[in-house]
Amino acid sequence: MSETSFTCQRCGHCCQGEGGIVMTGRDRNRLARHLGMDIPAMLDHCAETVSGKTRLRAGDDGYCIFFRHGQGCGVHQGRPDICRAWPYFRGNLLDASSWEMIQSDCPGVNAEAGHALFVREGVQYLQEHGLLHEAGPEAPHALVLCESLLRSKDT
Ligand code: SF4
Numbered sequence: 217m218s219e220t221s222f223t224c225q226r227c228g229h230c231c232q233g234e235g236g237i238v239m240t241g242r243d244r245n246r247l248a249r250h251l252g253m254d255i256p257a258m259l260d261h262c263a264e265t266v267s268g269k270t271r272l273r274a275g276d277d278g279y280c281i282f283f284r285h286g287q288g289c290g291v292h293q294g295r296p297d298i299c300r301a302w303p304y305f306r307g308n309l310l311d312a313s314s315w316e317m318i319q320s321d322c323p324g325v326n327a328e329a330g331h332a333l334f335v336r337e338g339v340q341y342l343q344e345h346g347l348l349h350e351a352g353p354e355a356p357h358a359l360v361l362c363e364s365l366l367r368s369k370d371t
């Protein structure tokens with residue numbers, strides 16, 4: 217594997233499970249536009265609200281309703297921020313042991329590149345792609361970074 221911290225292997229493991237893909241207002245707008253629907257129709261089509269959070273539903277196979285086996289994400293251009301950001305989540309950036317643990321689930325993470333490079337590249341990626349959020353009721357906690365992490369890409 218090259219000396220970069222992450223290269224997606226398109227295994228689909230991160231699209232499996234229920235409840236992980238919480239959508240912000242920006243995510244709802246983007247996905248509705250991508251599907252050519254208004255927001256209520258999009259929500260009816262693919263989302264559910266649990267404890268005040270709007271999230272993508274899973275299908276009978278346990279994967280996100282948009283996951284296509286053998287093809288990957290069926291709404292790639294319209295996918296939510298949390299999908300765009302994985303595996304560069306706050307916990308994995310802050311904590312090397314979390315980074316080690318995700319390696320068994322996400323084969324795209326390059327263990328040989330080390331955690332420090334993962335942090336530098338991750339923070340830069342999140343910034344360049346507009347994926348960082350201010351703390352707030354709708355903000356995905358995984359995408360709210362502290363100042364020390366934001367500075368770490370310069371070290
Ligand atoms: S929206 Fe796409 S990337 Fe996100 S969980 Fe669903 S299939 Fe995976």
Ligand code: SF4
Pocket residue numbers: 223224225226227228229230231302303321322323324325
């Ligand atoms: S688990 Fe990792 S390597 Fe597999 S599709 Fe998701 S991001 Fe890519």
